[in-house]
Amino acid sequence: MNLQMWLSVILWICPVFLVVLWPQIRRRIKQLQLRNVPGPSPTSFWNGLSKELHSPFAVPYREKVLTLYGGVIRLDDFLGDVHLAISDPLALATIFGKYRDSYDTPESRIRSMRTVFGGGLTGTKGQEHSDQRRRLSPVFSVRYLREMVPTFNRVAAELIHVMRGAITQPQTEVEIAEYISRFSLECVGRAALGYSFGPLEKHGTDYSRALKEFGPTIVQLNRWRAFLPFLQRVFPRSWLRFGAEVIPYEPLQRMRGISDSVNATARQILQQKKETLQKGDKMMMQELGEGKDLIAILMQHNAKDPNDISSFSEEDLVGQMSMLLLQATDTTSTTLVRTVQQLALHPDAQLRMREELTEATSRIGRTLLDLDFDSFTQLPYMDAVIRETIRLYPGFYMASRVSPEDTVLPLRNPIQGKNGELMNELHVPAGTTVWLNIFGVNRDKTIWGPDEAEWKPERWLAPLPATVADARIPSVYSNTMTFVAGSRSCIGYNFALAEMRVLLAHLVLNFEIAPSDKEIVWKMSGIASPSVKGSKTTKPEMPVRLTPI
Numbered sequence: 001m002n003l004q005m006w007l008s009v010i011l012w013i014c015p016v017f018l019v020v021l022w023p024q025i026r027r028r029i030k031q032l033q034l035r036n037v038p039g040p041s042p043t044s045f046w047n048g049l050s051k052e053l054h055s056p057f058a059v060p061y062r063e064k065v066l067t068l069y070g071g072v073i074r075l076d077d078f079l080g081d082v083h084l085a086i087s088d089p090l091a092l093a094t095i096f097g098k099y100r101d102s103y104d105t106p107e108s109r110i111r112s113m114r115t116v117f118g119g120g121l122t123g124t125k126g127q128e129h130s131d132q133r134r135r136l137s138p139v140f141s142v143r144y145l146r147e148m149v150p151t152f153n154r155v156a157a158e159l160i161h162v163m164r165g166a167i168t169q170p171q172t173e174v175e176i177a178e179y180i181s182r183f184s185l186e187c188v189g190r191a192a193l194g195y196s197f198g199p200l201e202k203h204g205t206d207y208s209r210a211l212k213e214f215g216p217t218i219v220q221l222n223r224w225r226a227f228l229p230f231l232q233r234v235f236p237r238s239w240l241r242f243g244a245e246v247i248p249y250e251p252l253q254r255m256r257g258i259s260d261s262v263n264a265t266a267r268q269i270l271q272q273k274k275e276t277l278q279k280g281d282k283m284m285m286q287e288l289g290e291g292k293d294l295i296a297i298l299m300q301h302n303a304k305d306p307n308d309i310s311s312f313s314e315e316d317l318v319g320q321m322s323m324l325l326l327q328a329t330d331t332t333s334t335t336l337v338r339t340v341q342q343l344a345l346h347p348d349a350q351l352r353m354r355e356e357l358t359e360a361t362s363r364i365g366r367t368l369l370d371l372d373f374d375s376f377t378q379l380p381y382m383d384a385v386i387r388e389t390i391r392l393y394p395g396f397y398m399a400s401r402v403s404p405e406d407t408v409l410p411l412r413n414p415i416q417g418k419n420g421e422l423m424n425e426l427h428v429p430a431g432t433t434v435w436l437n438i439f440g441v442n443r444d445k446t447i448w449g450p451d452e453a454e455w456k457p458e459r460w461l462a463p464l465p466a467t468v469a470d471a472r473i474p475s476v477y478s479n480t481m482t483f484v485a486g487s488r489s490c491i492g493y494n495f496a497l498a499e500m501r502v503l504l505a506h507l508v509l510n511f512e513i514a515p516s517d518k519e520i521v522w523k524m525s526g527i528a529s530p531s532v533k534g535s536k537t538t539k540p541e542m543p544v545r546l547t548p549i
């Protein structure tokens with residue numbers, strides 16, 4: 001290359017670098033004021049704390065850091081970018097109140113969800129997201145959940161049948177995480193998609209396996225997905241698609257495979273459902289979980305009036321299906337596994353639940369299969385067990401938000417800056433990643449009391465300390481942040497709670513649960529997931545000893 005060519009290459013590259021780098025540089029300058037916020041020291045300038053916080057072994061570190069530094073924590077990231085983890089209730093209320101239209105999931109996350117799944121709630125933002133959410137909300141209402149509880153109950157009974165066939169001896173060691181994972185996948189399959197993943201003895205499809213790979217793979221691509229919004233703005237879709245095909249980076253290739261597999265299967269299921277729908281409602285009732293699954297309800301709505309603005313396009317439906325499976329399965333099964341682990345460690349709690357359930361079924365002279373949605377919600381001790389597990393062990397420890405404008409967040413509890421200065425409010429520059437510190441809120445001593453780290457279902461059976469109400473935690477459920485709050489809160493939390501109530505009831509009435517001798521460690525893979533210490537598998541593991549009753 002001659003000098004002239006070099007110069008033109010440099011002249012072409014410089015503006016590109018400026019476009020990419022300038023917002024980053026400007027943000028870091030504005031973030032200088034945040035350097036006073038307390039937080040752990042980064043171990044490297046290049047990676048900040050991202051390895052400590054996001055590696056598979058990050059759970060103990062997260063648990064320590066997210067509760068140690070108070071309501072606002074500085075967490076340095078890539079090349080000195082300052083992230084904040086916020087658990088101060090007033091600052092959170094301001095994010096969900098005054099700044100509700102500003103703070104949203106980071107664009108890189110929304111775009112990556114859209115790129116992989118082609119739409120769905122988590123792949124949309126702004127008006128498109130609120131429109132989708134408004135149209136989806138009714139199918140997650142208690143009205144439809146009432147219809148789903150019999151499905152959950154049937155799946156639970158089928159699972160217990162399979163488990164009883166395999167467990168005949170007292171104290172048999174069983175991989176309960178595997179059974180629970182089948183239960184929650186099948187519940188979402190039947191109740192949300194009107195689709196079965198097969199008999200519970202041997203369960204799962206390429207579709208479900210591809211979705212399971214998503215969490216660990218996206219964590220590996222974390223660093224690179226920050227560039228996605230820029231790449232999508234600059235390069236045509238066909239170039240990016242070509243790039244994704246030829247770049248020999250294993251996690252990228254795996255993600256491409258996940259995307260192809262998930263979309264092809266979702267389309268296939270949708271096509272089958274469409275054909276059934278065209279044959280008429282009656283056939284659909286018989287073939288697709290009685291036509292009461294979420295996607296069938298949306299399709300029936302579409303079929304009534306395809307021009308109605310509240311109809312979903314086929315593209316949207318495909319996105320919703322995969323997004324639902326992704327959001328609904330591992331979250332619920334991990335929380336169920338946590339609950340079973342606690343029950344195994346607390347035989348007194350099991351006994352109390354069993355007595356409550358026996359009382360509830362003998363009152364109506366029937367079995368668990370006869371309990372409906374309302375009966376399952378009227379079991380105060382089981383309810384307390386679930387609330388306490390959800391408080392102490394939220395599936396997601398943090399959820400990220402970014403505002404495109406500068407914001408000022410007032411603090412309920414002033415924090416002491418590194419220079420000793422007391423800070424009553426926080427000036428957050430536009431573009432700064434704010435982590436909603438779910439774990440920190442749920443375990444705040446000043447809110448929950450000195451025993452906040454203990455698993456104590458009883459705390460929910462007496463009036464909660466006044467400090468809980470006084471804190472005014474933004475929350476959709478039980479004063480906790482587990483399902484976050486606001487426009488991106490978990491749309492399926494009632495679905496998850498209903499599933500949990502049903503399976504726990506079946507397990508406790510059929511088995512005595514005891515811990516196994518194996519040590520369990522919780523690893524990060526998007527959400528915290530259990531495994532046996534030293535095990536290499538990425539599958540959740542929770543061996544327990546079961547004795548049939």
Ligand code: HEM
Nearest residue numbers: 121122327328331332335395399483488490491492495496
């Ligand atoms: C115990 C189980 C569950 C937990 C802990 C949980 C937690 C969460 C959290 C924290 C978010 C917000 C994430 C963020 O803002 O970054 C979320 C969003 C979401 N969840 Fe759940 N979830 C659970 C079960 C479910 C179930 C069963 C479904 C569906 C049937 C579901 C569907 C969704 C959807 C669609 C979103 C995205 C909402 C939006 O972007 O508007 N979740 N969930």
